[in-house]
Amino acid sequence: xxxxxxxxxxxxxxxxxxxxxxxxxxxxxxxxxxxxxxxxxxxxxxxxxxxxxxxxxxxxxxxxxxxxxxxxxxxxxxxxxxxxxxxxxxxxxxxxxxxxxxxxxxxxxxxxxxxxxxxxxxxxxxxxxxxxxxxxxxxxxxxxxxxxxxxxxxxxxxxxxxxxxxxxxxxxxxxxxxxxxxxxxxxxxxxxxxxxxxxxxxxxxxxxxxxxxxxxxxxxxxxxxxxxxxxxxxxxxxxxxxxxxxxxxxxxxxxxxxxxxxxxxxxxxxxxxxxxxxxxxxxxxxxxxxxxxxxxxxxxxxxxxxxxxxxxxxxxxxxxxxxxxxxxxxxxxxxxxxxxxxxxxxxxxxxxxxxxxxxxxxxxxxxxxxxx
Numbered sequence: 001x002x003x004x005x006x007x008x009x010x011x012x013x014x015x016x017x018x019x020x021x022x023x024x025x026x027x028x029x030x031x032x033x034x035x036x037x038x039x040x041x042x043x044x045x046x047x048x049x050x051x052x053x054x055x056x057x058x059x060x061x062x063x064x065x066x067x068x069x070x071x072x073x074x075x076x077x078x079x080x081x082x083x084x085x086x087x088x089x090x091x092x093x094x095x096x097x098x099x100x101x102x103x104x105x106x107x108x109x110x111x112x113x114x115x116x117x118x119x120x121x122x123x124x125x126x127x128x129x130x131x132x133x134x135x136x137x138x139x140x141x142x143x144x145x146x147x148x149x150x151x152x153x154x155x156x157x158x159x160x161x162x163x164x165x166x167x168x169x170x171x172x173x174x175x176x177x178x179x180x181x182x183x184x185x186x187x188x189x190x191x192x193x194x195x196x197x198x199x200x201x202x203x204x205x206x207x208x209x210x211x212x213x214x215x216x217x218x219x220x221x222x223x224x225x226x227x228x229x230x231x232x233x234x235x236x237x238x239x240x241x242x243x244x245x246x247x248x249x250x251x252x253x254x255x256x257x258x259x260x261x262x263x264x265x266x267x268x269x270x271x272x273x274x275x276x277x278x279x280x281x282x283x284x285x286x287x288x289x290x291x292x293x294x295x296x297x298x299x300x301x302x303x304x305x306x307x308x309x310x311x312x313x314x315x316x317x318x319x320x321x322x323x324x325x326x327x328x329x330x331x332x333x334x335x336x337x338x339x340x341x342x343x344x345x346x347x348x349x350x351x352x353x354x355x356x357x358x359x360x361x362x363x364x365x366x367x368x369x370x371x372x
Contacts (some may be wrong), residue, residue: 011207027061210294
């Protein structure tokens, strides 16, 4: 269970571990998560395995995640070796519209608050957490560039934005000499593959490393549900529906018949590969186009240890193809027009080689023999 390599984050020269530690579980303010002692144990397991890329946000557990993470980093003496990522956008002050959003006032307020909670002078990677549908993209990119020039952040990232917004942001950065976007964080897993419609090409063409969140689909791909043992999810579906009564946040309700069909194939493939289901799901995702690092969270040490071993094997192409087929999403307009069969009509049914992928294959940088 040693991460003995790093990848480059997008087009940047920043070396990051191919598995990132997600810390949304650090704290119990949201009625789930971990106590401080367990969070510290998770941090130690990750860095002792060689991991260097840790993800948080000002929103997570009402700021506890950032405070604990800052404390752990300081006590370990690893600040210069850790690539610390956090985010801003969400509002923690009801009634104050300027305490949230992507705009300059909130960015500068949130950045200073995160620096204070993390107990650091700089943040390695600072993300726009979610598009606010209002702030002009040039205002966002200029303010992020100002923060880079001020030495408060090192690299810029976007999370949960439309592809057109990210493309425009990167183009503005190129034209105006702003700090470019190094990373694009978004939901991506066997269950949620809509990132492949736009974001995979975006990452390759614009040099943004994809950083998937929820790679195990809120635990659905973790091995907790095994259709071979009767875990079809039907009873669980009804229970969740009754408990939430429509209050489930977007993207969190994964217990659907379609998704359990994918879980069934994952269970079968994992059995043939001789690996846990979670490891196979993460391994499959790691090899997808444009992916630089995968965010993995945990509430128990054994969960994290299992995830960190997910890149220690090669999933044979035949098994990966079965997962591709089982999880293939519907392709709405206009994406169905870009399938091979339809494209053949454009090229006269003659095979035409596509141009080489520019940033698809990660550059592997050997890690030191000792832990971070």
